[in-house]
Structure formats: C-alpha cells, structure tokens
Amino acid sequence: MEHAVVMAGGSGTRFWPESRACRSKQFLDLTGSGPMIRETLLRLFPVVPPEQVWVVAGRKDAPHLSPRALGIPGANVLLEPQGKNTAPAVAYAVACIARRDPDAVVLAAPADHAIGNVPRFRAVIRKGLRLARETGRFVTLGVPPTHPATGYGYIERGKPFPGRVKGAFEVARFTEKPDLVTARRFLRTGRFDWNSGLFLFRADLFADRLARFLPEIDREIGKAFRGGRKGFDRRLRDAYRRMPSISVDYGILEKEKGILVLPANVGWSDLGTWRSLHEFLGSRGGNLVFGDVVLADCRDTFVRTDGGVVAVLGMDGVVVVRSGDAVLVCPRSRSEEVKRLAEEVRRRYPLLA
Amino acid sequence: MEHAVVMAGGSGTRFWPESRACRSKQFLDLTGSGPMIRETLLRLFPVVPPEQVWVVAGRKDAPHLSPRALGIPGANVLLEPQGKNTAPAVAYAVACIARRDPDAVVLAAPADHAIGNVPRFRAVIRKGLRLARETGRFVTLGVPPTHPATGYGYIERGKPFPGRVKGAFEVARFTEKPDLVTARRFLRTGRFDWNSGLFLFRADLFADRLARFLPEIDREIGKAFRGGRKGFDRRLRDAYRRMPSISVDYGILEKEKGILVLPANVGWSDLGTWRSLHEFLGSRGGNLVFGDVVLADCRDTFVRTDGGVVAVLGMDGVVVVRSGDAVLVCPRSRSEEVKRLAEEVRRRYPLLA
Numbered sequence: 001m002e003h004a005v006v007m008a009g010g011s012g013t014r015f016w017p018e019s020r021a022c023r024s025k026q027f028l029d030l031t032g033s034g035p036m037i038r039e040t041l042l043r044l045f046p047v048v049p050p051e052q053v054w055v056v057a058g059r060k061d062a063p064h065l066s067p068r069a070l071g072i073p074g075a076n077v078l079l080e081p082q083g084k085n086t087a088p089a090v091a092y093a094v095a096c097i098a099r100r101d102p103d104a105v106v107l108a109a110p111a112d113h114a115i116g117n118v119p120r121f122r123a124v125i126r127k128g129l130r131l132a133r134e135t136g137r138f139v140t141l142g143v144p145p146t147h148p149a150t151g152y153g154y155i156e157r158g159k160p161f162p163g164r165v166k167g168a169f170e171v172a173r174f175t176e177k178p179d180l181v182t183a184r185r186f187l188r189t190g191r192f193d194w195n196s197g198l199f200l201f202r203a204d205l206f207a208d209r210l211a212r213f214l215p216e217i218d219r220e221i222g223k224a225f226r227g228g229r230k231g232f233d234r235r236l237r238d239a240y241r242r243m244p245s246i247s248v249d250y251g252i253l254e255k256e257k258g259i260l261v262l263p264a265n266v267g268w269s270d271l272g273t274w275r276s277l278h279e280f281l282g283s284r285g286g287n288l289v290f291g292d293v294v295l296a297d298c299r300d301t302f303v304r305t306d307g308g309v310v311a312v313l314g315m316d317g318v319v320v321v322r323s324g325d326a327v328l329v330c331p332r333s334r335s336e337e338v339k340r341l342a343e344e345v346r347r348r349y350p351l352l353a
Numbered sequence: 354m355e356h357a358v359v360m361a362g363g364s365g366t367r368f369w370p371e372s373r374a375c376r377s378k379q380f381l382d383l384t385g386s387g388p389m390i391r392e393t394l395l396r397l398f399p400v401v402p403p404e405q406v407w408v409v410a411g412r413k414d415a416p417h418l419s420p421r422a423l424g425i426p427g428a429n430v431l432l433e434p435q436g437k438n439t440a441p442a443v444a445y446a447v448a449c450i451a452r453r454d455p456d457a458v459v460l461a462a463p464a465d466h467a468i469g470n471v472p473r474f475r476a477v478i479r480k481g482l483r484l485a486r487e488t489g490r491f492v493t494l495g496v497p498p499t500h501p502a503t504g505y506g507y508i509e510r511g512k513p514f515p516g517r518v519k520g521a522f523e524v525a526r527f528t529e530k531p532d533l534v535t536a537r538r539f540l541r542t543g544r545f546d547w548n549s550g551l552f553l554f555r556a557d558l559f560a561d562r563l564a565r566f567l568p569e570i571d572r573e574i575g576k577a578f579r580g581g582r583k584g585f586d587r588r589l590r591d592a593y594r595r596m597p598s599i600s601v602d603y604g605i606l607e608k609e610k611g612i613l614v615l616p617a618n619v620g621w622s623d624l625g626t627w628r629s630l631h632e633f634l635g636s637r638g639g640n641l642v643f644g645d646v647v648l649a650d651c652r653d654t655f656v657r658t659d660g661g662v663v664a665v666l667g668m669d670g671v672v673v674v675r676s677g678d679a680v681l682v683c684p685r686s687r688s689e690e691v692k693r694l695a696e697e698v699r700r701r702y703p704l705l706a
Contacts, residue, residue: 017664294698296690308678309702311370313694314687318668322680325661327673329682334667337649341666345647349662 002129003104003203004048005093008057008065008111009083014273014335016342017326018304026111027064028073030277032290037111041070043118054078054088054096055111062235081237082247087214087252091221092236094206099225104203105133108248113196115282116267124264125200131165132200138256139200140171141264142193148183150338151272153195153249154217155261156186159200171259174249193261196268199253207251214251217243236278272334274319278302291322302332355482356402356457356556358446361390361418361464362436367626367688369695370679371657372438379410379464380417383630385643390464394423396471400478401460407431407449408464409442425609434590437598440567440605444574445589447559452459452578457556458486461601466549467633469620477617478553484518484615487551491606493704495546495569495614496621502535504625504689506548506602509539524612527602546614549621552606559605567604626688627672631655644675655685 006025011019013282019025026037033039037055044053045176050072057065059079069072078092097104107125115121124141132139158170162214174195178186186192211218220239224232253259269280282288287298291305295311305322312320319335321328326345330338361379364372372378379390386392390408397406403425410418412432420427431445443461448656450457460478477494485492495508511525527548531539539545564571573592578584608614623632635641640651644658649666656663658675665673672688675679679698683691 017662092671292702294694294701296694298695302429303360305680308680309370309698311679311689311694311698313681313683315671315682315684318682320680320682322675327658327661327663327669327680329663329671329673330666331668337666341647341649341664344649345662345664348647349645 001052001101001104001158002048002107003054003097003101003280004041004044004107004109005039005097006044006053006055006109006111007086007089007091008055009080009086009089010110010112011083013342014339015277016338016345017321017323017328018306019100019342020324023064024058024061025271027061030271031114031281035064036114036271037064038070040109040111040113043073043115044107044109044125045071045120047129049165051076052101052104054093056080056093057111080093081233081240084240084243086247086249087210088217088221088240088243089244090206090248091210091214091217092212094203095221095225098203098207101149102203105129105200106203106206107198107200109198112271113198113245114267114269114271115270116280117265121233121264121266121268124262124266127165127167128200128262131163131168131260132163135161135163135260136202136205138205138253138259139168140253140259140261141196141198141200141268142261143196143268144263144265145187145192145194148180149194150180150183151276152270153177154183154186154192155195157191157193161260168260168262174254192269193263195249196264197270198215198264199248200353205275209252209256213255214244214246217246217251242336274302274321274338275332275335278332300332354405354454354457355401355460356405356407356450356454357397357460358443358450358460359390359393359397359406359408359438359464360442361408361414362433362437362439362442363463363465366695367692368630369691369698370674370676370681371659372695373677376417377411377414380414383624384467388417388469389624390417390425393462393464393466394425396468396474397460397462397478397698398424400475400482404429405454405457407446409433410444410464413437428521434586434593437593437596439601440563440599441570441574441593441596441605442505443559443601444563444570447556447563448574450579451556451560455556458482458553459556459559460551460553462551463623465624466551467620467622467624469622469633470564470618474570474617474619474621477615477619480518480520481553481615484521484613485555487518487594488514488516488557488613489558491558491609491612492521492550493606493612493614494553494617494621495550496549497618498540498545498547501533501540502547503530503533503536504629505623506530507536507539507545508548510544510546511612514613521613521615524614527607546616547621548602549617550602551617552601562609564603564610567597567599570599570604599638627655627674627691628688631672647675653685667669 029148056078154175156172158172224235224239289303292309293303294311300317303320411433507524511523514521577588577592642656645662646656647664653670656673
C-alpha cells in the first residue's frame with residue numbers, strides 16, 4: 001500500500017519573526033489558507049489515505065500536532081526526542097510503516113512547501129508511487145526551474161528511463177546549491193531540475209540501504225523497536241541521543257546508484273524565505289500585504305502584520321513583517337540572511353525572539 | 354520684567370507613529386531626556402523665572418499640561434478652546450501678561466525645538482530681551498545655516514544695527530521655505546539665516562501692532578477679557594470661534610517695518626521630522642537606535658521602538674519607528690511626507706492612528 005511521511009522537524013528561522021523558537025515554519029499560516037503542514041496533508045489525502053499518512057516532528061512541536069487537527073490517526077504522529085535531520089526521521093517512520101505493511105511504497109515529503117497546481121501534483125505523486133513500486137528504485141521529484149535560483153540543489157537528468165511508467169529519467173548527479181554563474185549554466189543546458197526534496201521508495205529498499213549506508217542509524221532504530229511498547233520512549237530517546245545527525249540526501253541518495261527523477265511541473269516552491277513566499281503568492285514586481293497595512297509609493301514590497309497598523313512609504317523591494325512583539329525590515333533580496341539575523345536577535349534578546 | 358510664552362498648540366503628525374491624535378509632538382520624549390516641552394521650559398527658567406513663563410496649548414492636551422510637571426504656576430497654563438495658529442495664541446498670552454505687568458518684554462518660542470548649546474542659547478535670549486526692551490522693536494532669532502535646508506524659512510540680514518546691544522542686524526526680508534537651488538544661493542550670499550520661530554518684543558509693541566494689523570483678533574481677545582473671571586471660559590470660546598487662524602509671522606511680522614535679527618549660533622534644530630531628529634542626535638551617516646533593536650549591515654538608519662524587538666538588515670538611510678500598535682518604515686529623505694502618510698492611516702484606520 002501507499003504511505004506518505006511528512007517531515008515536519010525543521011525550524012524555519014528564515015521566517016522570523018513569524019517563526020519563533022516555539023512555532024516553526026511548517027505550523028505557520030503563511031499563505032492565508034491554514035498552517036503549511038495542514039495544506040501539505042490535505043494535498044496528499046486524495047492520493048494517500050489519512051490512515052497511511054505519517055508525520056514526524058519534534059517533541060517540542062507537540063502542541064501543534066493534534067491528530068484531530070491534522071486529520072490522521074494519533075499513532076501516525078511520530079514525535080522525535082530531538083532533531084537529527086531527515087535520515088533518522090525517515091528511518092523511524094519507515095520502521096513503523098514496515099511493521100504494519102512490509103510491502104509499502106512510501107512518499108517522503110517536507111511539511112513546508114507550496115504547490116501551485118495541486119491536481120497535477122497529485123497525478124505526479126501517483127505516477128511516482130507506481131514508478132518506485134515497479135522499479136524498486138528511489139524516485140526523486142525534479143522541478144523544471146523557472147529562474148537560476150541559488151537557494152536550491154539541482155538534479156541533472158541522464159538518459160530517459162524506459163518502462164511502463166513514462167517520463168522518468170536516470171539521475172546523472174545531484175548538486176549542492178550553485179552560485180549564480182553555475183545556476184545560469186545549468187538552465188542553459190536544459191538538463192537540470194530543482195531538487196524538490198520529495199522522494200519515493202519501497203520500504204524494503206529503504207531498509208536495505210539504511211543498513212548498508214547508515215548502519216548506526218539502522219542499529220539504533222532497530223534496538224528501539226525491539227522489546228515492545230514498554231520502555232519504547234526511553235529506548236527511542238537513547239537511540240536519538242546516539243544517532244548521527246544526517247540527511248537522507250547526504251547519507252543515502254548520494255551513495256545510491258540508479259536513482260530516477262520524475263520531472264514535476266507543478267508550481268512547486270519551497271517557501272524558504274519571505275521573498276519566495278512573496279513570489280509564490282504575488283505578481284512580479286507588485287506589492288503584497290497581509291493585515292492592516294498602508295502603503296504609499298512602494299514597489300515590489302511585502303508587508304505582513306498580525307496586529308496594529310504598519311505604514312510603509314517610498315520603499316522598493318523590501319520585506320516588513322510584524323509578528324507579535326517583533327518587527328523585521330530587510331531587502332527582499334537578502335531574505336536568506338534573516339536566519340542569521342534571527343539567531344542574533346535570539347542571542348541578544350532571548351525572551352523576545 | 355521678562356516673560357516667555359511657549360507655544361505648544363501644534364500637532365506634529367510628521368512624528369507619526371510616535372505622535373498621535375492624542376499625543377502631540379511637544380509632549381513626546383524624542384531625545385531621551387524628557388518631553389520636549391519640559392526641556393524647552395528647563396532651558397528658559399534660568400533666564401525667565403517660572404512665574405513669568407506661560408504655556409499656550411490646546412484644551413485637548415490638558416492631560417499633558419500638569420503645572421507641577423511643567424514647573425510653572427497653574428494660572429500660567431493657558432488652554433485654547435481650539436487651535437487658531439500662533440497669532441491668537443500669542444495675543445491671548447500677551448493679554449494675560451500685560452494685565453499683570455504692562456512693561457513686560459516677552460520671548461515667544463515654540464515648544465518643539467532642540468538646542469545643542471544651551472549656555473550660549475541662554476546668553477542670546479538675555480541679549481535679545483535687552484535688545485527688544487531698549488529698541489522697542491521686534492527681534493527675531495536667526496540661525497546661521499549649516500546646509501541648504503528646504504524645510505525652513507530664511508531671514509535675510511540687512512545693515513548691522515547700531516546700539517548698545519551688539520551683533521544685531523536689520524531684517525532685509527523674510528522668505529518662505531525655498532527650493533534647493535534657492536536655498537543654495539541663499540547660503541552662498543552669506544546673508545541668510547534660518548528663521549528659528551523664536552522672537553522677542555515688548556508687550557505694548559505687540560498690543561499696538563495686533564490692533565493695527567489684526568484688529569479682529571485684538572477685538573475678540575479684548576472682549577473675552579472684559580467682564581472678569583465669571584463667564585471668561587465661554588467668552589474665550591466665542592472669541593476663538595470667531596478669530597481667523599493666522600500666524601504671527603504672516604499676520605504681523607511680514608507687515609512690520611524695522612524688525613531686527615539676532616544671529617544665534619546655538620545648535621538649533623526644529624526637530625521637525627524623524628530625519629532632523631536623527632541628524633540632531635546622531636553622527637553623520639551613522640545609525641541611531643532607541644529601544645530593543647538589532648541592526649545588521651545598516652547605514653544612516655534610525656530605528657526606534659517602545660516595545661518588543663525591531664530587527665533591521667541591510668538598509669541604508671531608512672527610518673523605522675514602532676510606537677504602541679503602529680509601525681512606520683520610510684526613507685530618511687522622505688520623512689517630510691510622513692505627515693501625509695499619517696493622515697492616510699488615520700483615514701483608513703481611525704481607531705489605530
């Protein structure tokens with residue numbers, strides 16, 4: 001059967017001041033249609049029924065993870081004792097899935113992305129699940145790039161992959177986030193897609209590769225699951241303390257041969273920064289405001305307030321966000337750096353950030 | 354005897370969001386050393402004793418005008434039923450002063466300016482009071498300009514004025530706020546001073562010129578004062594309803610011959626805008642912050658918050674002010690326009706502005 005693992009362990013400090021230590025990005029309502037994680041789940045339910053959808057998140061985020069609000073069974077909400085990147089998270093979820101359904105095929109997806117074309121997205125996911133089942137390979141979703149973004153990793157397509165499911169390619173290579181010159185070159189070749197961070201696999205394949213490439217994680221998760229319900233929390237805590245912090249990309253996919261990429265022209269955005277949110281929601285060069293805002297003579301400006309009024313005059317390409325007791329002002333083009341700024345705020349004003 | 358009239362009727366919407374409908378500029382603590390009006394009074398007390406200092410302000414500002422906080426007798430706080438610019442305000446104060454002290458010589462000063470060199474300021478005021486008494490002329494304080502400001506009126510100096518009090522000049526003419534080209538020309542001639550809005554006169558001179566140039570105001574104030582304490586408030590209200598709204602500059606000084614100007618190199622600033630406050634308090638091109646603020650890679654930026662934290666990244670020449678439930682962001686160079694922006698905010702969010 002098909003399962004989905006939604007990875008909701010991130011913190012998203014680049015959305016400070018909206019995202020705080022006690023409220024991570026995936027639990028924010030950034031687009032105005034509900035918390036991101038809920039949108040992600042609602043997008044999946046027609047493809048993967050709620051009983052087969054799993055959420056992995058940090059224990060500190062438990063207040064945001066009411067199964068009733070998420071629409072999935074309580075047993076499918078997996079709380080990690082601490083964050084150790086995606087490899088332990090997916091390993092934990094796959095262990096749960098495999099015990100219930102050894103033949104499972106799994107979609108792993110971040111909780112915090114946005115999709116412009118949902119029907120087409122669902123069609124791609126269905127195709128990807130079929131492809132992963134039939135080939136027994138890892139399948140990644142590649143997004144045809146619209147501009148030479150430097151904030152994403154890229155996947156280079158190799159040969160078209162023959163088979164019953166059409167449209168897939170062999171992965172020639174994964175790349176790190178490129179500089180602008182490299183990104184432009186990628187686009188000119190026509191062979192590169194953005195790495196969406198969504199990938200699909202059979203549970204038995206993942207288990208096998210985990211044991212081969214990340215034996216420490218395999219061993220620790222295995223130990224936690226041996227011995228039944230009693231003491232599981234303590235054993236899991238011990239396992240997380242001992243496991244390395246590593247991503248699936250780095251720990252498994254970069255070492256694996258024969259990975260496939262399925263191009264997914266679905267209006268994907270990782271919504272990684274205020275700028276990408278502005279671009280996902282707004283028209284090019286236009287202003288976008290949420291809340292009680294007065295703009296005068298502004299261009300390409302994004303303003304968001306959850307209380308009081310924000311008045312902005314004569315600014316071009318600027319982000320202004322007021323959330324609770326904090327205010328952020330920065331150029332759109334530097335919204336990547338908000339992460340560092342938020343860390344500085346946290347250091348200097350631990351009670352306010 | 355010497356008296357001072359501090360004109361505190363203005364509203365100062367250019368300091369929005371710090372200044373609000375219910376809290377005018379002269380009652381703000383903009384410089385960090387107390388409300389402006391209090392600084393203005395403390396500056397004067399060594400020259401003009403508190404019993405001879407008068408404050409004229411709007412009735413709506415009464416909550417900010419506790420005589421104990423101001424340090425002057427309750428009878429010296431004159432509340433206007435409505436704002437009608439400076440001519441009625443000074444006429445009202447001079448009528449009070451003349452009844453107590455017909456030989457008075459008076460300094461009229463706005464409540465909302467700043468002085469960098471207070472000892473020198475006091476020396477100039479003493480000199481100006483002597484000059485006004487001995488010559489029986491109006492004396493204005495002219496500020497040697499430091500740059501071609503377009504936000505101030507200018508006074509052109511004529512011939513040096515002979516007499517026992519040295520350093521005064523005849524006024525050749527008053528000018529409106531010039532454009533930049535004109536302001537530059539003014540500076541090149543070396544004959545122009547900024548009009549500080551401070552002026553001095555004998556009470557009998559003012560009474561005479563009021564009767565001559567603004568007979569309506571003279572008549573109405575006269576009627577209010579005839580008939581004693583009983584019914585005074587009502588008569589004053591009627592007088593204010595009927596008087597024209599006009600400044601002393603426009604209604605009297607521009608029509609008067611023989612006005613003198615005393616150059617006052619005292620570090621005067623009208624603190625008319627966020628920009629001029631920044632310039633008065635800060636070093637050229639530097640950042641200036643009040644409150645819990647984190648700046649990263651900013652230049653020439655002014656940030657002020659009365660609560661919560663404000664984080665600003667990568668901005669140049671920008672003003673960010675958070676006050677209560679409102680936030681303002683604009684380029685320093687456009688802080689004159691905040692007045693219009695505040696009016697727009699008031700129109701759209703009457704409860705928030």
